[in-house]
Amino acid sequence: MPLLDLKGIVKDYELGKTVVHAVRGLDLNIDRGEIVAIMGPSGSGKSTLMHLLGALDTPSAGTASLEGHNLHELSENELVTLRGKKVGFVFQTFNLIQSLTAQKNVELPMIFQGVRKSARAERARALLEKVGLGERMKHRPNELSGGERQRVAIARALANDPEILLADEPTGNLDSETGATILELLKKLSIDEGKTMILITHDPDAAAIAHRIVRLRDGRVVQEVRNA
Amino acid sequence: MLREFFRLAGQNVLHRKLRSILAVLGVLIGIMAVVILISFGLSLKGLMTGEVAKVFGVDTFMVMDQDVMSGKHSGGMKEFGLNLETLKGVDGVKTVAAVRQRTAFVEGGTNGEGNVQQGFMPVMGLSPELLTDFAAFTGDLVFEEGGRQITGTDVDAAVLRRELADRLGAKLGDTILIAGEKSNEITATVIGILAASDEKQAEQGFASSMSSSSSDTIYVPYATMDLLWPEGNDFLVTVVRILPGYDVDDVADRAEVALKAEGSRVSAITSSDITSVIDQMMSYINIFLAGLAGISLLVGGVGVMNTMFTSVLERTKDIGVMKAVGAKNRHVLAIFLIESGLIGFLGGLIGTALGLGITAAACWGINTFAGLPAGASFPFVASPTLILATLFGAFALGAVSGLWPARRGARMPVVDALRYE
Known part of the structure; x- marks a missing residue:
């Protein structure tokens, strides 16, 4: 059974008075441990697909299942719990909480899962050391560089030991050198920790670390390529 | 988890210091007003009950016309009839002192032009017991040099202002x-003239203030x-001290029953x-004050609401991020409610402290400078x-004011919130 299984997915949403057909009948399977890059031009439905893959949203039609749970059948709270446990997000704009230190940002997903304080702090410290920020745990996001912020975000994504790392343009706001180190880190972590990783990206360098590249256009899969 | 929410909310309050301070200030002013108004009311009550206790103590009661206390009679004191001997005979009564008042024609000396000064004046008779046993009723009267208070043996004597x-x-x-x-x-x-220079002290006497x-x-x-009006049953007030070991309310009830049985209309x-x-x-008074204070609280609450709307919008x-990493709607709601509650609490804490401080200072000022009657505080x-x-x-x-904004924040769809710039 694939970890993620999308069949005949349609996602429409209203933008003002017009209905946008963001995804129009999409089939996609992602297996455990895979690194998949999803590429495509703007408006191809990448972001919408990311929302569906990350259980942030439910499809208008079709079935999306994560580890056999049909997202359609879950209540909003069940969806949140599933997402909190199974998916770790890395965003283009880092999306750290500015008022919290690096350590607290990493602890945040564990807080909502009710992890005990000491266990939480210990795991946050271990993760920040793993991403190379052992010395900067007490810094707030505005005291960190872009690359450091993205490292914090990666540590946060791993906090609840999720099955899936979902990275949306993780290098989009970074210079190429920093971007390259972040990609290295993501790849290393996903392999070391045995995570399934989905990269939503424009960047061919980012796509290069993937086992498989899925190209989207107009809300449909137009090409699937396996990297050697 | 709740403790962690408090920490998160606290961090948000601290992170936006200026806005938090302004919202706190709004609550603070309202709470301060409430505390000052209520504390002042309590002080006023303390002053009044203190004065009552000083006059009455635990062993004294008064007998007055029944209309005076029931509020049917609005013109202050009113004469009434009773048999003093009946009152003295009530079980538990130790001493009875009475005050009588009548209007008399009074003639004094002559003025510079040789005219005799005369007129109708209220004349008040104070029973000797009142002067000896109930000094608190007359107060510490201050006489001009050479003057003195009436004693039990005086007959043809008068005290004037x-x-x-x-x-x-x-x-x-x-x-x-x-x-x-x-x-x-x-x-x-004329054996004594009450000094006019110390008006307030002279006014303090209970007997003196009874007359309009x-x-x-x-x-x-x-x-x-008795020499002037022999009937002797037209009292303005009688004061009764009870024997030790009796309950003042019991004795007062018995006295009232006994007097009413004789047809006296007294309480x-x-x-x-x-x-x-x-x-x-x-x-x-407190209801009125609470209304005033309520308005200032309302203003403070609106301030908190405004701050929280801005805060929700800004965050x-x-x-979106919190929801993406596993926060449920109720978690988000709780964090924002705690945040607005903290703003309210902070305003309450400082407002209460300031309010109590100001009231304490005001009480000290009144006691020091306002010239309250001696012994009153x-x-x-x-x-x-x-x-x-x-x-x-x-x-x-704070929490209630934050409810609406917090709900709006909590119900925001995660995808929309994440897209928000």
Whole structure:
């Protein structure tokens, strides 16, 4: 059974008075441990697909299942719990909480899962050391560089030991050198920790670390390529 | 988890210091107003009950016309009839002192042009027991040099106020003519003149303040009243002290029953009766004050609401992130509610402290500079109930004001919140 299984997915949403057909009948399977890059031009439905893959949203039609749970059948709270446990997000704009230190940002997903304080702090410290920020745990996001912020975000994504790392343009706001180190880190972590990783990206360098590249256009899969 | 939410909310409050301070200020002013108004009310009540207790103690009650206490009679004191012997005979009664008042024709000395000064004046007879056993009723009267208070053995003696002495052209040691019923009249020697220089002290005497035109009142010995108006059952007030070991309310009830059985239209009033009247009066004042304070609280609450709306809007993206990493709607709701509650609580804490401080300073100022009657004090009352209620109320005010904005934040769809720029 694939970890993620999308069949005949349609996602429409209203933008003002017009209905946008963001995804129009999409089939996609992602297996455990895979690194998949999803590429495509703007408006191809990448972001919408990311929302569906990350259980942030439910499809208008079709079935999306994560580890056999049909997202359609879950209540909003069940969806949140599933997402909190199974998916770790890395965003283009880092999306750290500015008022919290690096350590607290990493602890945040564990807080909502009710992890005990000491266990939480210990795991946050271990993760920040793993991403190379052992010395900067007490810094707030505005005291960190872009690359450091993205490292914090990666540590946060791993906090609840999720099955899936979902990275949306993780290098989009970074210079190429920093971007390259972040990609290295993501790849290393996903392999070391045995995570399934989905990269939503424009960047061919980012796509290069993937086992498989899925190209989207107009809300449909137009090409699937396996990297050697 | 709740503790962590408090920490998260606290961090948000601290992160936006200026805005938090302004919202706190709004609540603070409201809470401060509430604390000052209520504490001041409590102080006022303390002053009044303190004065009542000083006059009454736990062993004293008064007998007055029944209309005076029931509020049917609005003109202050009113004469009434009773049999003093019946009152003295009630079980538990130790001493009875009475005050009688009548209007008499009074003739004094002559003025500079040789005209005799005369007129109708209230004459008050104070029974010897009042002067010996109930000093608190007359207060610490201050006499002009050479003057003295009436004693039990005086008969043809009178005490005047300075203004009246001037008007009657009477000096200490002069005589004045007081004419009572029929052809009863006496020539009384002025044995004391109450100093006008210390008006407040002179006003303090309970007996003196009973008359509607107290500065006109001529005080004479109780026995003298009997010479002028022999009937002797027209009392303004009687004061009763009970024997040790008796309950003042019980004795007062028995006295009232005994007197009413004889047809006297009287009520026996104890300190608890007066205290309850004061309480009732204060409760009306407090309702009024609470209304005023409520308006300022409302303004503070609107301030918190405004701050929270801004805060929710500004942190839309944070809400999206929190939801993406596993926060449920109720988690987001709780964090924002705690945040607005903290703003309220902070305002409550500082407002209560400032309010109590200002009230304490005001009480000190009143006691030091306002020239209260000797022995009276305007007590500073820091009510623990008030403090706890305002602190809890301030937190609740903040939380309730934050409810609407917090719900809006909590219900925001995660995808929209994440997209928000």
